[in-house]
Amino acid sequence: MFSFSAGHFLKAFNFVGATVGMLQRSLGEFAPEIQRMQLKQLRDDVQYFGDICESMTAPIAFSHARSALVVLDALLDGGQDPVKIEGFNHVMLKTHLEHALIAKDELADQILLAVPSxxxxxxxxxxxxxxxxxxxxxxxxxxxxxxxxxxxxxxxxxxxxxxxxxxxxxxxxxxxxxxxxxxxxxxxxxxxxxxxxxxxxxxxxxxxxxxxxxxxxxxxxxxxxxxxxxxxxxxxxxxxxxxxxxxxxxxxxxxxxxxxxxxxxxxxxxxxx
Structure with missing residues (x-):
């Protein structure tokens, strides 16, 4: 039986959703900047989110989470702080994160058992x-x-x-x-x-x-x-x-x-x- 922290999952899901919103608002207007520490946190959350999607058989969300990690790794390798998200990286990151959130639909028919604290x-x-x-x-x-x-x-x-x-x-x-x-x-x-x-x-x-x-x-x-x-x-x-x-x-x-x-x-x- 696969187990995970509901709180951690919701935090990751919400952070990814907030990032998608930020990228959507800035698309075609300006290149958003984000601190490397925040970008690393986003990467960790996307990794965690993707691992859960893989374990719970949500292949579409998992695939896009993996692709988002590739973009995030490329951004983090740049070395600058804050990191400017622009051009191809801006479009691809938004697209893959947005599609990763389809997990809520892929997981809709699954039954989750909650263990009380x-x-x-x-x-x-x-x-x-x-x-x-x-x-x-x-x-x-x-x-x-x-x-x-x-x-x-x-x-x-x-x-x-x-x-x-x-x-x-x-x-x-x-x-x-x-x-x-x-x-x-x-x-x-x-x-x-x-x-x-x-x-x-x-x-x-x-x-x-x-x-x-x-x-x-x-x-x-x-x-x-x-x-x-x-x-x-x-x-x-x-x-x-x-x-x-x-x-x-x-x-x-x-x-x-x-x-x-x-x-x-x-x-x-x-x-x-």
Whole structure:
């Protein structure tokens, strides 16, 4: 999915439109002058505008934006300040910028999805959604965490919960390996109930009462069991959907659990218990 800043796009569009107006008013009367700094800004905006037109399949606007860049580059290579736009350059720049604005017609049938500023960070994820330590210790969960975050930003709550369940599966395997359980997780052994009740809990009990980490691992098992019973089992059936608020609670709970477990181990279960 292609994404861009609506504010930046509108600014570029308006600047290009204002320049077209200035060139139109001066056509045949005088050669307008523009500061190099402003001309560079126009070039950057036309470049940005053209890139969006290309990504959003607006070929006519993109072609004219590219041609306008050729004229702007030639003007900027002149070296003078202010830059005088005259003759052939004046006509060609006006023509190409004017036709680039046809993007509003080429894009008319496209559907744009807006991400509110309140959930912008969930979509862009400039910083790891679950924190740096989870990102470092659980790279296998990165794509699912990203998917859950973007689904939350786009208000797709049930899809977000599906991603979060896959994140918890990575945590489940980590706990399994941390306890030194050697049996590969294949076939029915991948069932959460089997893993928790037939593998993890017996392994915790086998460590004995004096094991310093027993309480922590019992808590891990209890939280994983709650996830299985409350979320995963019903999420796997079509009749269960989630509201945005419900998915937000699952998201926060999963993030908290992953941050907790990342303080103890990585996705391979290291260091071993």
């Amino acid at each position: 309140a959930t912008r960070q969930l979509y862009l994820q400039d910083d790891p959604a679950f924190g740096a330590k989870v990102a470092a210790n659980f790279p296998k969960a990165a794509a699912e965490i990203e998917g859950a975050s973007k689904c939350m930003a786009l208000k797709l709550p049930t899809a977000a919960v599906f991603h979060l369940m896959r994140v918890m599966e990575v945590a489940l395997v980590a706990v399994y390996q941390c306890l030194g359980l050697p049996v590969p997780l294949t076939g029915n052994d991948r069932n959460w109930g089997v893993i928790l009740n037939n593998r993890i809990r017996p392994a915790i009990e086998a460590k004995g009462r004096g094991w310093a980490e027993k309480d922590n691992f019992q808590e891990y098992a209890a939280l994983l069991s709650e996830v299985k019973d409350a979320w995963r089992n019903v999420t796997m059936h079509f009749e269960r959907t989630y509201t945005q608020d419900e998915a937000a609670r699952v998201f926060d709970a999963t993030r908290g659990f992953m941050q907790r477990i990342a303080d103890r181990m990585d996705e391979s279960g290291n260091p071993r218990a």
